[in-house]
Amino acid sequence: MSDLATPLNGRRAVGYVTVSEDAPRGMISLRGDLSDGGIAEAVRAVTGANLPEPLGLTAGEAGQVAWMSPDELLLFVAPNQTTDALTGLRSRLEGVHHLALDVTDMRAAFRLEGRGVREVLAKVTPVDMQTLAPDTVRRTRLAQVAGAVWLSDEETAHVVCFSSVGTYVFDVLATSAAPGGEVGVF
Amino acid sequence: MAHRLATGGRRIDRSRRLGFSFDGQSLEGVQGDTLASALMANGQVLMGRSFKYHRPRGPVTAGHEEPNALVGLGQGGRFEPNARATTTPLHEGLRAQSQNRWPSLKFDVGAVNAKLSRFLPAGFYYKTFLWPASFWHKVYEPIIRQSAGLGRPPEGSDADRYEHFYHHNDVTIVGGGVAGLARALSEAQDGKRVLLIDQDDRWGGRALTDGMRDGATIDGQSAETWVADAVARLETMENVTLRLNLQGTGVYDHGWMTAYERISDHRPGTEGPRHRLWKIRTGHIVTATGAIERPLAFAGNDLPGVMLASAMRDFLDDFGVAVGSKVVVVTNNDDAYRTALALHEAGVTVRAVVDARTSVTGALPGQVRDAGIEIVTGSGVKATGDQVVRSVELCAIGGDGTSKGRISCDAVAMSGGWSPVPHLWSHCGGKLLWDDARAFFYPDANRPPLGADGGAMVSAEGAAAGDLTLSALTQGPEEAPMRPVWIMPEKAGPELRTKMFLDYQNDVKVSDIQLAAREGFISVEHAKRYTTLGMATDQGKLSNINGLAVLADARGEPIPTVGTTTFRPPFTPISMGSIAGEARGEIFQPLRRTPIHAWHEENGADFEPVGQWRRPYCYLRPGEDRHSAVKREVLNVRSNVGLLDASTLGKIVVKGPDAGKFLDLVYTNMMSTLKVGRCRYGLMCSENGFLIDDGVVARLSEDSYLCHTTTGGADRIHAHLEEFLQTEWWDLQVYTANVTEQWAQIAVVGPNARKVLEKLGGMDLSKDALPFMAWAEGALAGIPARVFRISFSGELSYEVAVPANQGRALWDKLLEAGAEFDIQPYGTEGLHVLRAEKGFIMIGDESDGTVIPQDLGLNWAISKKKDDFIGKRGQERSHMTDPDRWRLVGLETLDGSVLPDGAYVVDEGENANGQRNMQGRVTSTYYSPTLDRGIAMALVRRGPERMGEVLEIPGTDGRSYKARICDPVFYDKEGVRQDV
Amino acid sequence: MTRYSAFAIAKQAMRHHMGWDRAWASPSPKSHYDVVIVGAGGHGLATAYWLGRKHGITNVAVIEKGWLGGGNTGRNTTIIRSNYLQDPSAALYEKSRSLFETMSQDLNYNVMFSPRGVLMLAQTEHEKRGYLRTAHANMLQGVETRWIGPQEVKRICPIMNIDGPRYPVLGGLWQERAGTARHDAVAWGYARACSDMGMDIIEQCEVTGVTRDGDKVTGLSTTRGEIGCGKLGIVVAGHSGRLAEMAGFRLPVESVPLQALVSEPIKPCMDIVVMANTVHGYMSQSDKGEMVIGGGTDSFNGYHQRGSFHHIEETVRALVETFPMISRLKMLRHWGGIVDMTGDRSPILSKTPVGNCFINCGWGTGGFKATPGSGWAFAELMAKGHSPLTAEFGMERFREGRFIDESVAAGVAH
Amino acid sequence: MLRLHCPNCGVDCDETELSAGGEAHLTRFGPGSEDDDFESYLFMRKNPKGVHFERWRHVMGCGKWFHAARNTVSLRVYGTYPAQVTAPPEALLAEIDAVEPGWRNKEEA
């Protein structure tokens, strides 16, 4: 299906960590007053997830919610659910000052797998990758561009960036993960 | 003569032999050798030539402070100049070349400089080469440049790759000698996250050579045992990271550090990066970087074979290499006696120990006496030889150098005492104290560099802190006080002083510093820059203290009053490659790609960089050049239909109850009155009033707008909006989002545009349903789309935005549907020409950061009704309202030719500075395919008031162009074509 | 003063160079001078020099808080060029460049002015148009420059990679008579000449206050006592804001660290100066053989002469891309200087709201090249009250919105 | 290489994740204002050698602006605080008083 297209068509590079384009996901950017109960309710209704704490990531049966800033969340839903979720949000937030947008197509997402995921990311971001707890989302710098990283477990990391620089970020990660570059400190 | 001993050598494995070459000659060393030890094992002490006088030089140290033994390493894409032989691990096949000599290391023509050295004192070049004036650049400078410089420049691209690595911890300890290890243990036991690094490939520092020799103990254990034990304990601790071959190179503010890891220099061509630059963010930095021995300033102290005493015993202990077979030790302290003992034990003849002190009583000298080695007290030396030292002449230390006898030898071990290594401590402003008795600067613990919280960011430990013998930890032989000696002998005359080298690499001698002082270069910083003391690749690690002392003496002031020069990173030079890291080739910078980028690449796009995007300038067909391609593309748009990838245009959603109010503040025109479903062209200015961006705003709903920006403007303008929302008008209820990349945007432009789109089906795009400056949402060919009827070409035009991942599909469908109308993509140049023919301005061409909208005749887009908008106040200033401002007009050349890019309109006469007066400039100039002649826009003084006037525009091509002022709209003045 | 020459060296060589005089005297401050210049950087010293040489004012002191030439004069990348876009700048920098041509002879001090040529590289169409504009302006301003194509770029600078891959070289603006000079020598040469005219150069003397009588300056408080003056010239670069504050007026300047670095020395491999603004880096090779490289400024105010490492990184990255061979060279040292940036990035040479007090500042990242011209023009302003070369550089231009914006055609200063 | 705490998201930011926004607490002068005030708003900066209140944006992170009190010589950071205020919080000023006695006088001079 054409609407499942991703910017890199599922590219993959195998080094001492495997870097691959993540499976397609719907992404919704939601801005609003997060302390307003209405937002939490709407988010729960469409994803099943609770509102995350700052820098947190929560999951529900229909999606995940990542904290982006004090007034912004990023919702991940199944790719074919984006429009419904968006409609759901908008109708529930009728009358509440907010902004909800489909941002699926403006992002590229990567998955890193292997024992060295923390280390490979530590080559491209100034975040302390040694201590970053799983399900903590850090928006940061990835080499020369902005992006977000989080770990879902010790051997799986996720990276999201803008789609126009998807190829760049992929290449940077693949280079960092290339054999012979093992640092071996974490 | 230098040679390998039959036994010994802690670092080497004699069973593994390694072939290498030096200046083309094949030689053999063993595993564990450095290039320097391997060369000396082969009898080769002469390794290079000095910078200025091209004097023969051999290694003077065994480590990172080496100023002399610099070589060119490797070949082709792996060639590196100025590599220190003393820290270059030997590997099979290593190829090294000596430097700064011609034709050969032994016979160097440049060595004539040494003969002329009397005429080439410090700073001689400031005093001569003055006449004739043109000779400096044409004659003298090239000769000086050729004779200066060290290694050969690398050529071409680097065959290796590099990377960075960020590390975070509580404490970073630099130096894994006993002091660093002990500190690591105590910090680790406190539960801190500790990083302990050492530049060497083994732990233990000097304790392994020095501590093992005289039976000193650490905590009651032998040094070797203690070190092994400490490392073993640290290795078991979760919170400790231990790294060898990692040099702390720079200390920066807020606990930030760089460290330099050499990964594959000793196995070139293997997988993985060559160097890795660590970027460390740490809570506290400990410098346990030890101490460096100082040379003694005696005449001939730079001859090959004259070496630091500690280096000589390192070569012996670590590599089983004796630098000579008959050695004289010259010292002012007890430590050098360890070298005498080491040599003696290894069977090397020690001809004498010459000690500057008049009475020598300590334990170590005692052992030397017991070994039957002669100790000459109260004395100094002068060394003689040619390409290696041949003998020393003894003299009284307090005298003028009158010879008291000669001792023949082939190596001299010298020691002027030790200095703590203060570099990292000092990089961020840590202060030093002077210790008179031991004659060194050491960190002042009360004035450390301060961190972000105002607390001490760095502390020093062990020898680096001035505790040379680690008094709290180690129990060794008592050492008697040293006697500071800055010039040997103290009353040496000028003849001798011109042979006493301070800075070996840059050939700075005692006489040079004294000359500098005489000429008033008495500030230590002046003396440095006048003589180049400490400016060589070793950054004065050996020379600075001696130089300072000589300067202090010349000034008649104490050393601490003179002070040191500034310590700057890096600790030792690091490769540029490591600084650039992974950023090379494809990933030198992010290259931004639109969803249609791949199609452009496959279809002849001639790209131009626009910010980090690459946009097709035009699409070249076989046999076409840029000019003919652009012409074809433009004509095709005017007569058929063209396609433009406009995805890079910025798209910002602005939503909220106050969205209209906010946009009224950021645009010069009124946006709150825009109707839902309609579009309006808008301008944005800076507070200075200057035009910063333009674009079409579409009102999406009662409370939301979509603002288009220029390609370069997307991020900048989004940031500009957020800045005002967050920091100035935070009471406004508005959210913004930069959705530039969510949408692929394709402009379908030309008389046949509607026909093509109608073939795709799904939306009513008729003039009535979607009039000019309206937009609609729907689906085209099954793809959800927003269609804007806006035009930057003056033609019937639709901009279609679809979700980015379907952009390519839409593009393909448009090409397919448009085939029968000869649809063709066009590039940025075609876009520019089309808009110029219509007199539309382009941000960056008609505007340049100094232009206000009023200059461009855009007053219609500046609301008079609004009390305020960003830039309004700025535009009220006197210079902005000056009627003489240059304003936008069209220009047509009288002969139809194309005006040169960037040309100026001249006026009569000259200004007060003798410059030709100007009255305007060309902002855009093109050949118009539609009109088949040159067209241009220009900013001209009072331009619009001067229609019809003919102006003179000189080109740099020697021609002078004549052009008439006209309306900037060259084509379809009534605007009927776009509104069909 | 002993004149410098090869003959003088030969004569001294026989005496082991024992007979050389001090290059400049080191007197104690007198109680009053006709003119006091604060700041013994290149600009302050050049001002004093021209006050004496051209206007006959020699009862002058130059006050320096540290060692002379130790500010930005001693830490800049020494690029000298005059291919500026705007008329007032082109006039001032061209005057300056022409004075460099004879400076060694004027001062009897070899400042090693090396007119090896400066190339401003164009790597985007936009940049190319900017330089074509500058070329046209320069032609009318009497500044010799020309646009050259990529092949000629390669010919005069073979170590450059002109084929990209990211930013292929489209050509460049070439000023053949631009170049470099030995920065320290410029300060030393002026100091020696000023001293020779009887002026007092007072080092290790920090100005801590400005004394006024009504709205006129009458003198200074310094760490070496009170010094009276008829006229005061403030020429202290990054510290201008401080001095203005002492004198009682405000300046539109901000101080930020700017960084530079040098590689280890190698044999000659680059005969020109290259500035690559798209990728942000510039490089030349000194007579000693180091590659001298200029970096960027911190984006926040600072008085620490260090700067942040990531600017070094950005510059080196750019230059490795442009000159691939430097990848295997090693960085020897990097440092920073505090530069004073004005609202339009052009300097201020101006009278001030305070009587008898003049200010010369705001040279930002690119004032070394202006040293002799700035001194010439500022001396004229101080002596006569006006100078055609400084006319447009008054501080009132910000209020009027009359910028002298050099960044508009392309790129950065230096 | 600064490190500043972003009060909006709680992250200790590396300098490379931030963009600097110049002097804080400027009063915007718009149409009708005096030339002096307008000039001062756009150009005249305190540029102190010492305590400086300034604006930053966590551009590579939460995207939010905040304020920092920082010493321009020692680079010491006294604290960070939200962007939506027109003056530094009193508690922070008191803290600065404690470590830099007399800094306010310098400020006024």
Ligand SMILES: Cc1cc2nc3c(=O)[nH]c(=O)nc-3n(C[C@H](O)[C@H](O)[C@H](O)COP(=O)(O)OP(=O)(O)OC[C@H]3O[C@@H](n4cnc5c(N)ncnc54)[C@H](O)[C@@H]3O)c2cc1C
């Ligand atoms: C890294 C770097 C690279 C550069 N590259 C170039 C380049 O390639 N080309 C170019 O043209 N320009 C360049 N510049 C800019 C150039 O260096 C300066 O514009 C120029 O040197 C300024 O000279 P100056 O005499 O005005 O200031 P300075 O040389 O800074 O002199 C000012 C003097 O005033 C003294 N002072 C300050 N306060 C007091 C006080 N209270 N009392 C007494 N004395 C005081 C200072 O100690 C200092 O010595 C560069 C600058 C830097 C930092």
Ligand SMILES: NC(=O)c1ccc[n+]([C@@H]2O[C@H](COP(=O)([O-])OP(=O)(O)OC[C@H]3O[C@@H](n4cnc5c(N)ncnc54)[C@H](O)[C@@H]3O)[C@@H](O)[C@H]2O)c1
């Ligand atoms: N008797 C004397 O006068 C004398 C003089 C000097 C040293 N010593 C002996 O030296 C030892 C001093 O111990 P210590 O631990 O203080 O110093 P050390 O010299 O033993 O250890 C310093 C360590 O730091 C490393 N190092 C230096 N700079 C570095 C950098 N920038 N990055 C990474 N690593 C770096 C060195 O490789 C070395 O391993 C004692 O054993 C002492 O007896 C004695």
Ligand SMILES: Cc1cc2nc3c(=O)[nH]c(=O)nc-3n(C[C@H](O)[C@H](O)[C@H](O)COP(=O)(O)O)c2cc1C
């Ligand atoms: C053009 C130029 C060339 C330089 N070359 C060298 C050099 O070869 N070796 C060196 O150690 N420093 C060199 N420096 C840097 C100076 O040592 C010094 O770092 C700089 O003048 C700033 O002073 P500071 O570090 O004492 O603050 C050079 C500086 C300049 C401006």
Ligand SMILES: [Zn+2]
């Ligand atoms: Zn934040």
